[in-house]
Amino acid sequence: MSVNISKPSFQPYTGEKARISRAFDYLILVLALFLFIGSFHLHFALTVGDWDFWVDWKDRQWWPLVTPLMGITFPAAVQAVLWEKFRLPFGATLCVTALLIGTWVARIFAYHLWNYFPINMVLPATMLPGALVLDVILMLSNSLTVTAIFGGAAFALLFYPSNWPIFGMFHVPVEYGNGQLTVADLFGFEYIRTGMPEYLRIIERGTLRTYGQYATPLSAFCSALLCSLMYTLWWYIGKWFATVRYLNKI
Amino acid sequence: MATTSEQLPVSLESDSKIPWYLQDLPLYLKGFGILTVIYIGLRLYQGAFAVASGLDSSEPAFEQYWMQLFYVELAVIAVFVTSVWGYLWFSRDRNLDQLSPKDEIRRYFTLTMWISIYTFAVYWAGSYFAEQDNSWHQVAIRDTPFTANHIIEFYFNFPLYIILGGSAWLYARTRLPLYAKGISLPLTLAVVGPFMILVSVGFNEWGHTFWFREEFFAAPIHWGFVIGVWFALGVGGILLQAVSRLIELLDMLEEAP
Numbered sequence: 001m002s003v004n005i006s007k008p009s010f011q012p013y014t015g016e017k018a019r020i021s022r023a024f025d026y027l028i029l030v031l032a033l034f035l036f037i038g039s040f041h042l043h044f045a046l047t048v049g050d051w052d053f054w055v056d057w058k059d060r061q062w063w064p065l066v067t068p069l070m071g072i073t074f075p076a077a078v079q080a081v082l083w084e085k086f087r088l089p090f091g092a093t094l095c096v097t098a099l100l101i102g103t104w105v106a107r108i109f110a111y112h113l114w115n116y117f118p119i120n121m122v123l124p125a126t127m128l129p130g131a132l133v134l135d136v137i138l139m140l141s142n143s144l145t146v147t148a149i150f151g152g153a154a155f156a157l158l159f160y161p162s163n164w165p166i167f168g169m170f171h172v173p174v175e176y177g178n179g180q181l182t183v184a185d186l187f188g189f190e191y192i193r194t195g196m197p198e199y200l201r202i203i204e205r206g207t208l209r210t211y212g213q214y215a216t217p218l219s220a221f222c223s224a225l226l227c228s229l230m231y232t233l234w235w236y237i238g239k240w241f242a243t244v245r246y247l248n249k250i
Numbered sequence: 251m252a253t254t255s256e257q258l259p260v261s262l263e264s265d266s267k268i269p270w271y272l273q274d275l276p277l278y279l280k281g282f283g284i285l286t287v288i289y290i291g292l293r294l295y296q297g298a299f300a301v302a303s304g305l306d307s308s309e310p311a312f313e314q315y316w317m318q319l320f321y322v323e324l325a326v327i328a329v330f331v332t333s334v335w336g337y338l339w340f341s342r343d344r345n346l347d348q349l350s351p352k353d354e355i356r357r358y359f360t361l362t363m364w365i366s367i368y369t370f371a372v373y374w375a376g377s378y379f380a381e382q383d384n385s386w387h388q389v390a391i392r393d394t395p396f397t398a399n400h401i402i403e404f405y406f407n408f409p410l411y412i413i414l415g416g417s418a419w420l421y422a423r424t425r426l427p428l429y430a431k432g433i434s435l436p437l438t439l440a441v442v443g444p445f446m447i448l449v450s451v452g453f454n455e456w457g458h459t460f461w462f463r464e465e466f467f468a469a470p471i472h473w474g475f476v477i478g479v480w481f482a483l484g485v486g487g488i489l490l491q492a493v494s495r496l497i498e499l500l501d502m503l504e505e506a507p
Contacts, residue, residue: 016506020271020355024496027359028489031366034373039482042376045384046476049467053384066468074483081486102377110382114297115389193388195465241439242486244494246432 036098040074041106044099050202052103053111055121055170056188058163059203060215063125065223068156069230071096071127072134075155076231077238079138079147084239089139092155096131100124120170121187129162130155144235152228157220271356278363282370289374292402295319304398305390316401323406331413335420342424349427351502357425358492358499364418365440365488371411372444376479379403387465395455408448415441428495436487443481450474 013021044052047070051057075092082091103124111122137151170184181189188201208215268275296304303311343349349357379402386399396405419441422429429437457471458464 013500014505017500017503019269020500021496023269023272024359024362027362027366031362031369031485034366035369035482035485038369038372038374038376039479042380042479043476045381045467046472047468049384049472051468053381053467077483078486081490085490102373103381106378106381106385109293110378111385114300114382115385117385117388194391195384195387195463197464200464200466237480238483238486241436241481241483242490243435243484244487244490245435246428247435247438248432250433250438 032094033098036074036078036095037102040095040099041102043074044070044103050196050200052125053122054188054193055123055167056182056184057201057203058125058167058170058184061204061206061208061219062202064156064160064216064219065226067125068127068130068159068223069226071099071130071159072152072155072227072231073234073237075131075134076234077241079135080235080238081242083138085242089135092131092134092138093128096127100126100128117191118187121191123166125159125163126166127155127159127162130158133158144232148228148231148235152231153224155231156223156227159223160216160220270352271359273356274360274363278367281363281367285367285370285374289378289407292406293378296398296402300386300390300398307394307396316398317396320396320401320405323401327406327409327413331409331416334413334417338417338420338424346425346427346430351499354426355496355499355503358496361418361422361426362492364414364421365485368411368414368418368441369482369485371407371414372482375403375407375411379407384465384467392458392462392465395458404448404451408451412441412445412448415444428491434488434491436484436491438484439481440484440488443478443484445478446481447475447478450478 012018048067051059051063051066057063074095078095079091082088082094107119107122107124111117112119133154134147134151137154138147141147141150167184170187171182173180174183174186176186204215208218211218299315303309303315306312307316379399383399383403386397390397419437422434422437424430428434453474454471461471
């Protein structure tokens with residue numbers, strides 16, 4: 001049995017009109033790249049910020065919760081426009097890639113080459129695997145509900161395992177001054193940060209860490225729930241901002 | 251063969267390899283180049299003088315190297331905003347009802363270039379120099395709102411992207427019929443929202459008078475900047491407005507090889 005697929009009613013542009021259309025695409029690509037590096041990076045730096053800047057902030061309790069929760073915002077908003085209006089299935093990947101470019105440039109030139117923080121101390125985390133899955137789920141399901149529940153959850157749950165190969169080595173224990181700490185903690189104590197007294201470092205507060213090996217999965221599943229809700233909220237924020245209204249006065 | 255003045259424009263047009271709809275491409279590329287030189291120049295200046303003379307605002311060297319730079323920036327910004335916004339306003343098109351589809355398409359391309367230059371400035375202000383603020387304030391004592399990074403980030407980068415965003419808004423308002431008839435909500439959101447980031451500097455510095463030694467980037471005192479930058483998502487609406495109009499305009503053009 002064959003499936004009857006209706007032919008598209010529009011005619012593709014040819015000749016000069018096709019070139020005009022293509023040239024406009026390229027202009028938009030350049031515009032979008034810098035837009036999302038600039039805007040998503042500022043949003044991310046001022047909400048996740050310290051957990052992403054410093055290796056000793058990358059704990060089991062807050063880092064896997066805060067990063068995906070704040071990181072799913074722009075991807076959801078951009079997907080709402082790129083998928084709904086243009087059928088382009090790469091909104092999340094575009095945002096996260098732009099963010100990674102911005103963070104890497106800043107970590108190398110602003111932290112390492114200016115103020116001599118070791119690059120291992122300021123490595124950015126990645127959300128790229130989660131973003132790819134988020135885009136694929138939206139493309140295959142074409143459903144906000146399915147993407148919010150399964151894509152949002154996957155975005156959060158994939159965060160810690162996809163970063164473990166990068167940061168695991170800094171979490172090995174060392175004995176220092178008759179106390180036990182991690183290599184990441186040692187970075188934090190040895191490289192003076194005048195703007196960050198120890199009481200500001202928000203890691204593993206409360207009693208979640210007494211749950212032992214369950215601290216990370218608990219944080220990740222908490223983040224999965226919140227990401228599903230955050231995804232939906234930001235989908236609608238993206239749609240609202242993509243208004244095409246003209247006003248008579250402001 | 252002699253070239254008369256009547257023949258000159260025609261021969262120039264035929265020699266040009268740039269398509270008519272990308273007439274402003276060279277200016278756009280020059281804009282990128284000039285901005286890149288300015289931003290990298292400022293970063294090199296920081297690298298040369300920040301540690302030597304930017305750590306203590308009470309030192310005479312701070313006044314010489316950093317406050318002098320601040321005054322120069324203010325002058326440059328004042329001259330730039332007056333000349334660019336003045337040019338865009340006084341050279342406005344007063345016969346928009348007679349605009350041909352070709353000219354309107356070309357102007358949509360130029361508007362997109364203006365917005366692209368705006369987002370390039372947003373990149374330097376929102377991404378690179380913003381994170382560098384955290385890096386610098388972890389090695390310096392912030393004893394003034396005019397630190398070696400603030401002087402560039404808050405008082406040059408922020409005004410500059412606002413001027414460029416305002417230029418895009420003015421270009422659309424003065425040269426494109428749809429934007430002249432009504433005020434585009436997404437374009438206004440995308441320009442006014444990030445403008446509020448500059449206003450948030452006041453709130454930020456007021457807060458840091460209480461926590462002047464601390465640089466906790468994710469703290470609520472910084473969220474004014476965050477809300478401002480969300481409005482950059484209005485670019486999605488600008489894109490939709492432009493695409494729907496361009497489709498109409500392309501339908502009015504004759505087919506060409």
